[in-house]
């Protein structure tokens with residue numbers, strides 16, 4: 001099975017312009033909800049533009065070596081299942097995220113808990129897409145893949161969506177809220193494949209600030225970045241963006257990213 005996938009990826013990269021690869025598409029699949037609460041979540045996901053816009057942007061921008069299903073429902077996830085080439089997102093995860101935003105009175109920021117949940121979910125979907133692309137095309141990853149996936153998620157949101165920076169801020173805030181779960185660090189927090197939630201929060205804010213240092217100067221202040229760190233964020237965002245574009249170039253359709261410096 002693995003060999004077939006590898007061969008498929010190689011053939012696809014050889015004939016990337018041909019329609020054979022272009023036919024592989026991503027799609028959202030909604031499984032039967034297991035409860036009334038999950039039914040509400042399913043309805044919110046289906047009626048929002050967020051999920052469809054992610055699916056559309058994946059199809060518009062990437063050649064996929066095989067079809068990619070984004071499956072909502074089930075117990076497992078969020079994760080990318082490389083055996084099935086599926087991204088799995090349980091309704092219960094979405095509900096949990098929404099509850100966090102509600103409990104934190106997130107709407108006081110001007111973004112409703114439902115919208116913040118959809119924002120964070122978009123980040124999660126692009127994060128899982130990163131794992132899918134790494135697997136499908138055997139992309140090199142030097143460093144923690146989880147950090148790399150967070151980087152691609154933020155880069156794609158910022159580059160592909162008009163309000164991508166705002167979407168990313170909601171995603172960062174979710175990491176901040178999740179970090180509050182920890183009363184005391186355990187060994188497992190340090191050997192986990194993911195960076196600490198609080199680090200993911202600062203990294204995401206750093207990218208957003210780095211992508212628009214003038215407009216998002218307030219984020220640097222909010223995060224209390226030193227001047228040196230703030231300057232590095234600008235460099236880091238540019239490097240992450242360029243690195244991912246370089247890696248993914250053979251698999252892009254018409255993806256065009258402004259290479260000019262972003263100082264909005």
Ligand SMILES: [Zn+2]
Pocket residue numbers: 127128131146149
């Ligand atoms: Zn991951």
